[in-house]
Structure formats: C-alpha cells, structure tokens
Amino acid sequence: MTPRPPSNGPDPKKAAAKKATAKKGAGKKSSAKKNSTKRNSLKKASAKKTSAADQKAARETVTADTGTESTTPIATPTSAPISAPAPAPAPAPAPEIAISPALDAMDRDRLLHGTHHAPHSVLGAHPVPGGVAFRVFRPFALGVTVVTDGSTTELHDDGDGFFSGLLPLPDVPEYRLLVAYDGTVQDTEDAYRFLPALGDLDLHLIGEGRHEQLWQALGAEPMTHQGVTGTRFTVWAPNAQGVRVAGTFNFWDGTGAPMRSLGATGVWELFMPGIGEGELYKFEITRPDGSKTLRADPMARRTEVPPATSSIVTASHHEWDDAEWLAGRTEVPSHEAPFSVYEIHLASWRPGLTYRQLAEQLPAYVKDLGFTHVELMPVAEHPFGGSWGYQVTGFYAPTARLGTPDDFKFLVDALHQAGIGVLMDWVPAHFPRDDWALAEFDGRPLYEHEDPLRAAHPDWGTLEFDFGRREVRNFLVANAVYWCEEFHIDGLRVDAVASMLYLDYSREPGQWTPNEHGGRENLDAVAFLQEMNATVYRRVPGVVTIAEESTAWDGVTRPTDTGGLGFGFKWNMGWMHDSLDYMTHDPVHRRHHHGEMTFSMVYAYSENYVLPISHDEVVHGKRSLVSKMPGDWWQQRANLRAYLAFMWAHPGKQLLFMGQEFAQGAEWSETHGPDWWLLDPAYGAEADHRGVRDLVRDLNTVYRHTPSLWQLDTTPAGFQWVTGDAAEDNVFAFLRYDTDGSPLLAVSNFSPVVRHDYRLGVPDDTPAWHETLNTDTAVYGGSDVTNPDPIKPEPTAWHGRAASIRLTLPPLAAVWLRPA
Incomplete structure (x- = not known):
C-alpha cells in the first residue's frame, strides 16, 4: 500500500508547478497584477492521488509564487509489520502568505505631511514575507520602474506619489530607479537604499x-x-x-x-x-x-x-601655497613680535573688487605701508550690508558678495605670500532674527536662550546665543576652529565680548536674573570663551585671539588654566577714549586733560593690549581721525601726525582703520569707502594726504626694525617715563627698551609752539642720540623743525637721571631718538 500525503499538506503537483513557475519568472518583469494572475491559475490545479515521483517532489523545498520558501514534511513508507499502526504525521506549518507592499495609511500620511522621523524604514527595498518590497515616494511622477541586474519591473501607482511592488527575490538586490515624469525619464539611484553617511x-x-x-x-x-x-x-x-x-x-x-x-x-x-x-x-x-x-x-x-x-553645495579645490608663512608664524609669540594692523572693510576698500581682484592690489598696498597684519571686518555671510557684517546669518560661509569660498582662500593665500598676517572679526555674541536663518530654527528657541529676557539683545534688536547649551557652544567653538583651519586665518578679533560677559549688559533692573552665585557675570559665556580660546590655541599653533572688551573684567588675556578667559590680546578701549578726548581739545586747554594721556600706563601691563583706532571711531557723526583734531587744516594734520607717532611708541600693538593712513577728511561709509582721489597730486596731496601716508609707512618701517618698540610690550621693564607731568608744556617723554636694554626715546609736543633747548633726562651710558623720526619734517607736510645733528648728553642731572640732553621740539609733533 502506497501511503498518501496528509490531507492538510500541500498538493505535490501544485508545489512542483509553483516551483517551476517561480524559477521561470525570476528573470522576467513582474507586477502586482501578474502575481495575482499566477495565484488564480495555480488555484485551478487538480488535487490528484500522488505517485512515488510526486512524493519525492513534495519532500523538496516548496517555493510559492511569492518567492518565499517553506518545507513541508511528507509521510514515508515504514518497515514495521502491517499489524502495527503507522505513526501519526506531524501537522505541517502553514505556507507564508505574501503581504501587500503598499505603505499603510499612517506612514503615507506622515510622509505627505513631513512628519516621518524614519523614512528609510518604509521607503526603499525591504525583505518581507513573499519577497522584497519596493516602495518609492516620488510626487508628480507618472511611473516608477525598478531595474535589477538587467531586469525591469514597473511598480504599482498607489496614488499621491507613492509606488510599490513585491518582487519574488530572496534578498535585496542592487537596483536603480527609472522615474517617469511628463516628457522625461530620470535614471537615478534610490536615496532610501543607503545606510547613514554619518558615523x-x-x-x-x-x-x-x-x-x-x-x-x-x-x-x-x-x-x-x-x-x-x-x-x-x-x-x-x-x-x-x-x-x-x-x-x-x-x-x-x-x-x-x-x-x-x-x-x-x-x-x-x-x-x-x-x-x-x-x-x-x-x-x-x-x-x-x-x-x-x-x-x-x-x-x-x-x-x-x-x-x-x-x-x-560646495567643496574646496584651492591648493595652498603659504606653507612657509604658516611655519614661520609659530616662531615668536605675537605679544613679543611686531604687530601693526591695518583694519579693512573688504567690500568698500576698493568698491566693486572681488576677492581675487583684491588679491592683486591689497597685499602690495599693505606691504608698501609696512603693516604686519590686516584685520578684516566680518567676512561671514550677512543679509544686510549696512551691518558691515556684524549681524551674521551664515557663520561658516564667506560672503558671496565678493566671490566663492575658494576665492577668499586665494586672497588669504596672496596676503600670506606677501608676508602679511590675516586677522578676521568674529561675531559669536548675537545673530539676527531673519525667519529663514537661526531664529527659532526648528520651531522653538534653539540657538538662542529659551528665556526671552536672556535671548533678546537690548541694543541691536538681535538674539543672543545660548552659551549654556553644549550643542550651541560646539557650533561656535568649531566655527572659530573652522576659519583658522580651513581658511588659514591667523587670528580672530572677537566682537562685543563685554555684551557676552554681563547678564545686565544694557539691561535695567528687573530685566535680568542673577547667576547661581547672585552675581551679574554670565558664567555660561565665560565657560564658552575659555573653551573657544583653549581649543583654538591647541589646534592651530601660531594663531592669536583678540577681545573687544570695554570693561575692567579681570584676566581677559590670562591663561584659562589660571582662571582667565585665555585671549592673546585685548583692545585697549580706555586708552582709545582717553587719548582721543585729549586730542580733540584745543592745545591751550590740554594742560587740564594731561592725565588722559598718562593714565593708560597705570594699567598698561594688566593685559596684553592692542591700541585701536578702528572703524567705530570714524562713523556715525564721530568724524574721521583728522577731523577730530582742532585748529586749521595744517594744525589738524600736524596733530594727527603727532598722535600717530605717540600711538606707535606707546606700549601695546597698533590698529588703524583704512583711510586714516592718508588723513581722509570724511567719515567712512560702506557705500563708497576711502576717498582715494585725495592721493592724486592734482589735489595737492603731495604735502597733505600723501605726507600723512608716507609718515605711516615710516612709522611702520622704524617700528618693525626697532625691537624696543615691541619686544617688551607686555612687561614693565620695557617702559620708563622721562617726564609724564609736563602738563603746562603739553609734553610727554618716555623710554622704550628691548631685551638687550637698547633704548628708544619718544618725545611728543602737543602744543603749537617750538620749544628750544628743551631739557630731558636720559641714561648716562649713551654717548649720543640720533633723531630717527620727526613728524614735523617737510616730506610729511610739517614745518621742518628738526634736530639734524647727533645730540650728546650733558652731565646735568634732570628728571632723576645723572645725564640730560637739550632738544628742539617742533610744534604739534613727535620725535623719536635712538643711541647714535
């Protein structure tokens, strides 16, 4: 007696037919409609008695038309005596049933409304019972076809831009999509077949x-x-x-x-x-x-x-050629090196020039004037040009007004090859409220503080960063590193540091909340600035960070490991305000303000300072630098020349905004920039504006070659007053020293009279003094009162010294002397 298959097992002939059908259809196009037709035809197969061959086929793996495999145990002959009952066959598992590949209503709705957090889990190709489900979401497509190893399968249009299909495949294959639109077919990869590209x-x-x-x-x-x-x-x-x-x-x-x-x-x-x-x-x-x-x-x-x-979308292709510069900038710390800065607003320095065109003109101009560095007003992208770049929306993008990021790299490279360092204004204090940028970026306060009182900047109508949020700190710290690493920037001048440090900055009582210690210090901002400085100095050797900090905050340039903020320099806003106030007074009244020029030496070594005459001092009704000076045109220029020489000799580094180097008379405007026509000889520029520019060139030249003017800028041993109390004469005299003890004597006469035989005490170990620079010489537009011959000290004690010299002090002028 031949045993038969159990009544609940598969029909062997039907199983064999299914297996053959699956093999035949593996290399052809399939669709949901064709699969349905196959299933209907297979249902019509007769359920006849099986033969021995049928039993053998039934023992093999049964492949359904869906492409899934299942094994069904088949009863086999037994050698037991006929009187012994055959063991009852075990129930066979039910064959897997193919599922619909179409997305369910919830996933469709979330994708249509943009609220799906895991689209890759439902779109693309996924193994499912019955094969591999392909799901594509292409709004406005007329049809989608899957291409796998030379075979094509048109997916079913499920509506609303969704397409799906179930292919009888054991594994997810390599595949592409043919997406048909009105009048075109796009051959493309499926974005939803890829693993995350972020590690x-x-x-x-x-x-x-x-x-x-x-x-x-x-x-x-x-x-x-x-x-x-x-x-x-x-x-x-x-x-x-x-x-x-x-x-x-x-x-x-x-x-x-x-x-x-x-x-x-x-x-x-x-x-x-x-x-x-x-x-x-x-x-x-x-x-x-x-x-x-x-x-x-x-x-x-x-x-x-x-x-x-x-x-x-962008990628950099610039090949740098400044390796020599980068290697050299680490040799001497910035505070022990010459550091003379020319501040520039790139878009208006020569209006209309691109980054690459600026690279043809700017390095040569700055090098001719002898500045060691340029400082670029903010380069990061900003929507309103009138903000001069101080309201940033694109913190990682150089402004496209002047070219591409690689074009900006080309400019930096050109400056480096000319031996000029590049500083850049960096603005981490705040950002504008534009509704396409950072403000409430994902629907809630994210980059800004969640407390509205902490978020809103009271002065500028902008939003302050939430420095207490680690991701925001990371965004800003990495941004500082980005400019230094990717663009080879040599230093960052950090804008508006004071507004970051104080919770009550420009706020009335009741508009701010004290910190956890009951103080007004913004502890989150302090931690951020320390982290930024420590990270930049660690990652990018040779760079320098500079704080625009206008208060008496202690330790701005002290290292972070001793509790300081970690900056390399701080702008000396006190010196700037005091000295400019002194210079605006008529000489007859200056004796009443003498202390404004000497007070800076009380705190000169509390920080590492830069003396800034920046763009902020020559806009918004403040007048240009030369226009601040009293007197007629000759006296204004003479005052300016004397002031610049006093500034270059004073302890600290120097910064001068563009246009002031040639005594521009008008305030700066970003719409037209410096008045370059003033240097045209046709306008009498030889004795006027060109004279001031030539002085700036010579100040920088002497400065760079005289270590006593910069080597001990941050050490009291580098400075001694000769006379700081000659208020009735409007005279200031001091000595600067280098590490070898070599002196430079700087004397300023801010009165409009010539002072003959003016006695000054000097070191008694110097045989003679030679006039190195005189701002009153005719070539600069002065009256040409000079000391042409070497000046020998006399054994007459003066100003607490055993020796002294007698000088002729020109009117409204400064004189530098060195040992002959």
Missing part, C-alpha cells in the same frame, strides 16, 4: 558638544557613499517633527526628500545620490505645532549673493 563617533561627539570639526559632520558634504557619488545633508533640529531637503534638484519641493532622525542627538540625515556642487538647497522643517518653515543651512559653507538666501 557613530560623529554622533557621539555631537551629542557631547565636543565635535571640533563640526563642519565635516553637519551641513552639505559632497562625497562618495557606498560606491555612489552624491551629497550628504545633515542638520541639527532636535525639536522638529520632520525635516526634508528642498532645492534646485527637486524644484524646491522637499516632499519627496524626507530626512531620517539619527536618534537622541537631534541630527537629521539624508544622502542624496547624484547631487553635486553648485546645487541650491534649504531645509524644510516641520515645527512641533505642525507648521512648516524653510531654513538656510546653519552650517552652509557657501551661500547665494544677498538678498538671496539659499545655501549652496
């Missing part, structure tokens, strides 16, 4: 707020991922319900480009194959309340030219 270490560092090269993890990064070229988009938006990428590549409709959330870090990611440099993009963010906002990338490394606001 676990990156996510860990972002979560810790310690990713020092954050720009390499967030933003738009052209790359090759899993063998495919494209761009990885990443953005930090922890409060968002969903984030999508919109750009020129999808006609600014991000519906079909949802990003995935990478967990608790708040980072969203999407690798988009085929997207390369030059594409414009933004992030479409679904806020917690369900509304949507289109935002520029906070980490964008290139932007459109304002007023356009899109971010641009």
Whole structure:
C-alpha cells in the first residue's frame, strides 16, 4: 500500500508547478497584477492521488509564487509489520502568505505631511514575507520602474506619489530607479537604499558638544557613499517633527526628500545620490505645532549673493601655497613680535573688487605701508550690508558678495605670500532674527536662550546665543576652529565680548536674573570663551585671539588654566577714549586733560593690549581721525601726525582703520569707502594726504626694525617715563627698551609752539642720540623743525637721571631718538 500525503499538506503537483513557475519568472518583469494572475491559475490545479515521483517532489523545498520558501514534511513508507499502526504525521506549518507592499495609511500620511522621523524604514527595498518590497515616494511622477541586474519591473501607482511592488527575490538586490515624469525619464539611484553617511563617533561627539570639526559632520558634504557619488545633508533640529531637503534638484519641493532622525542627538540625515556642487538647497522643517518653515543651512559653507538666501553645495579645490608663512608664524609669540594692523572693510576698500581682484592690489598696498597684519571686518555671510557684517546669518560661509569660498582662500593665500598676517572679526555674541536663518530654527528657541529676557539683545534688536547649551557652544567653538583651519586665518578679533560677559549688559533692573552665585557675570559665556580660546590655541599653533572688551573684567588675556578667559590680546578701549578726548581739545586747554594721556600706563601691563583706532571711531557723526583734531587744516594734520607717532611708541600693538593712513577728511561709509582721489597730486596731496601716508609707512618701517618698540610690550621693564607731568608744556617723554636694554626715546609736543633747548633726562651710558623720526619734517607736510645733528648728553642731572640732553621740539609733533 502506497501511503498518501496528509490531507492538510500541500498538493505535490501544485508545489512542483509553483516551483517551476517561480524559477521561470525570476528573470522576467513582474507586477502586482501578474502575481495575482499566477495565484488564480495555480488555484485551478487538480488535487490528484500522488505517485512515488510526486512524493519525492513534495519532500523538496516548496517555493510559492511569492518567492518565499517553506518545507513541508511528507509521510514515508515504514518497515514495521502491517499489524502495527503507522505513526501519526506531524501537522505541517502553514505556507507564508505574501503581504501587500503598499505603505499603510499612517506612514503615507506622515510622509505627505513631513512628519516621518524614519523614512528609510518604509521607503526603499525591504525583505518581507513573499519577497522584497519596493516602495518609492516620488510626487508628480507618472511611473516608477525598478531595474535589477538587467531586469525591469514597473511598480504599482498607489496614488499621491507613492509606488510599490513585491518582487519574488530572496534578498535585496542592487537596483536603480527609472522615474517617469511628463516628457522625461530620470535614471537615478534610490536615496532610501543607503545606510547613514554619518558615523557613530560623529554622533557621539555631537551629542557631547565636543565635535571640533563640526563642519565635516553637519551641513552639505559632497562625497562618495557606498560606491555612489552624491551629497550628504545633515542638520541639527532636535525639536522638529520632520525635516526634508528642498532645492534646485527637486524644484524646491522637499516632499519627496524626507530626512531620517539619527536618534537622541537631534541630527537629521539624508544622502542624496547624484547631487553635486553648485546645487541650491534649504531645509524644510516641520515645527512641533505642525507648521512648516524653510531654513538656510546653519552650517552652509557657501551661500547665494544677498538678498538671496539659499545655501549652496560646495567643496574646496584651492591648493595652498603659504606653507612657509604658516611655519614661520609659530616662531615668536605675537605679544613679543611686531604687530601693526591695518583694519579693512573688504567690500568698500576698493568698491566693486572681488576677492581675487583684491588679491592683486591689497597685499602690495599693505606691504608698501609696512603693516604686519590686516584685520578684516566680518567676512561671514550677512543679509544686510549696512551691518558691515556684524549681524551674521551664515557663520561658516564667506560672503558671496565678493566671490566663492575658494576665492577668499586665494586672497588669504596672496596676503600670506606677501608676508602679511590675516586677522578676521568674529561675531559669536548675537545673530539676527531673519525667519529663514537661526531664529527659532526648528520651531522653538534653539540657538538662542529659551528665556526671552536672556535671548533678546537690548541694543541691536538681535538674539543672543545660548552659551549654556553644549550643542550651541560646539557650533561656535568649531566655527572659530573652522576659519583658522580651513581658511588659514591667523587670528580672530572677537566682537562685543563685554555684551557676552554681563547678564545686565544694557539691561535695567528687573530685566535680568542673577547667576547661581547672585552675581551679574554670565558664567555660561565665560565657560564658552575659555573653551573657544583653549581649543583654538591647541589646534592651530601660531594663531592669536583678540577681545573687544570695554570693561575692567579681570584676566581677559590670562591663561584659562589660571582662571582667565585665555585671549592673546585685548583692545585697549580706555586708552582709545582717553587719548582721543585729549586730542580733540584745543592745545591751550590740554594742560587740564594731561592725565588722559598718562593714565593708560597705570594699567598698561594688566593685559596684553592692542591700541585701536578702528572703524567705530570714524562713523556715525564721530568724524574721521583728522577731523577730530582742532585748529586749521595744517594744525589738524600736524596733530594727527603727532598722535600717530605717540600711538606707535606707546606700549601695546597698533590698529588703524583704512583711510586714516592718508588723513581722509570724511567719515567712512560702506557705500563708497576711502576717498582715494585725495592721493592724486592734482589735489595737492603731495604735502597733505600723501605726507600723512608716507609718515605711516615710516612709522611702520622704524617700528618693525626697532625691537624696543615691541619686544617688551607686555612687561614693565620695557617702559620708563622721562617726564609724564609736563602738563603746562603739553609734553610727554618716555623710554622704550628691548631685551638687550637698547633704548628708544619718544618725545611728543602737543602744543603749537617750538620749544628750544628743551631739557630731558636720559641714561648716562649713551654717548649720543640720533633723531630717527620727526613728524614735523617737510616730506610729511610739517614745518621742518628738526634736530639734524647727533645730540650728546650733558652731565646735568634732570628728571632723576645723572645725564640730560637739550632738544628742539617742533610744534604739534613727535620725535623719536635712538643711541647714535
């Protein structure tokens, strides 16, 4: 007797037919409709008695038309006596049933409304019972076809831009998509078949707020991922319900480009194959309340030219040629080296010039004048040119007004090759409220403080950063590193430090809350500045950071390990205000303000100082530097020349804003820049404006070659008063020393009279003194009262010294003398 299969097992002939059908259809197109037709035809197979061959086929793996495999035990002959009952066969498991590949209603709704946090989990190709489900979301597409190893399968149109299909495949294959639109077919990779293009270490560092090269993890990064070229988009938006990428590549409709959330870090990611440099993009963010906002990338490394606001996918191709400069800048600390700075607003220095055109003119001009550094007013992208760059929206992008990021690198490279350091204004204190930028970026306060009183800057209508949030600190610290590492910037002048340090800055009582100790210090900002300085100095040897800090905060330039803020220099705002106030008075009244010129030496060594005559002093009705001076035109220029020489000799480094080097009479305006026509000889510039410019050149030349003017700038041993109390004469005289003890004698006469045989005490070990620089010489436009011959000391005690010399002091002038 031949045993039969159990009544609840599969029909062997039907199983064999299914197996044959599956093998035959593996290399052909399949669709949901064809699969349905196969299932209907197989149901009509007759259930006949099995033969021995049928039993053998039934023992083999049964492959259903869905592509899944199952094994069913078949009863076999037994050798037991006929009288013994055969063992009861075990029940066979039910064969797997193919599922519908279409998305369920909830996933469809979340994708359509931009609130899906894990689109890769439902889109793309996924193994399912019955084979591999393909799901594609392409709004406005007429059809989608999957191409696998030469075979093509048209997906079912599920409506609303969704397409799906179930292919009888054992594993997810390599595949591409053919997406048909009206009049065109796009052959493309499926963005939802890729693993995350951001590593676990990156996510860990972002979560810790310690990713020092954050720009390499967030933003738009052209790359090759899993063998495919494209761009990885990443953005930090922890409060968002969903984030999508919109750009020129999808006609600014991000519906079909949802990003995935990478967990608790708040980072969203999407690798988009085929997207390369030059594409414009933004992030479409679904806020917690369900509304949507289109935002520029906070980490964008290139932007459109304002007023356009899109971010641009970019990669650098600049090849640097400044290795010699970078190696040399670490040889001597900045506070022990010559440091003379020319401050520039790039867009108006020569209006209309691009970065590359500036590279042809600016290095030669600055080198001719002898400045060691340029300081660029903010270069980072900003929407309103009238802010001069101090209201930044693109912290990682050089302004597109003058060219590309590589064009800016070309300018920095050219300056370095000319032997000129590059400082840059950096603005981490605040940012504007533009609704396409950082303000409430993902629907809630994110970069700004959640407390409205802490967030709103009372003076500028902007928002202050939340320095207590680790991700925000990371954003800013990495930004400081970014400019130094990627653009070879030699130093950062940090704007508005005082507004960061004090909780009550420009706030009335009741508008601020004390810190945990009951004080007014912003402890979060202190910690941020310390971290920024420590990180920059550690990562980028040879750079310097400079604080614009206008209060008496203790330890701005003290190292962080001793409780200081860690800056390299601090702007000496007290010296600037006091000295300019003195100079604005008529000489007859200056004796009443004499202390304003000497008070700076009371605190000169409390910090490492830069003496700044910056753009802030020559705008908004303050008048240009020469126009601040009293008297007629000759006296104004004479006062200016004397003041500049006093400044260059005073302990501390120097900074002078463009246009002041040739006595521009008008205030600076960003719309037209310096009045270069004043240097034209046709306007009498030889004796007037060119004379002042020639003096600045000579001040820098003598300065750079005289270590006593800079080597001990931050040490009391480098300075001695000769006379600081000659108020009735309007005279100041002091000695500067270098490490070898070599002196320079600086004498300033801020009265309009010639003082003959003016006696000054000097060291008695110097045989003679030689006039090195005199601001009254005719070549500078002065009256040419000079001391042409060597001046020998006399054994007459004066000013507490055993020897003295007698000088002729020219009117409204300064004289520098060195040992002959």
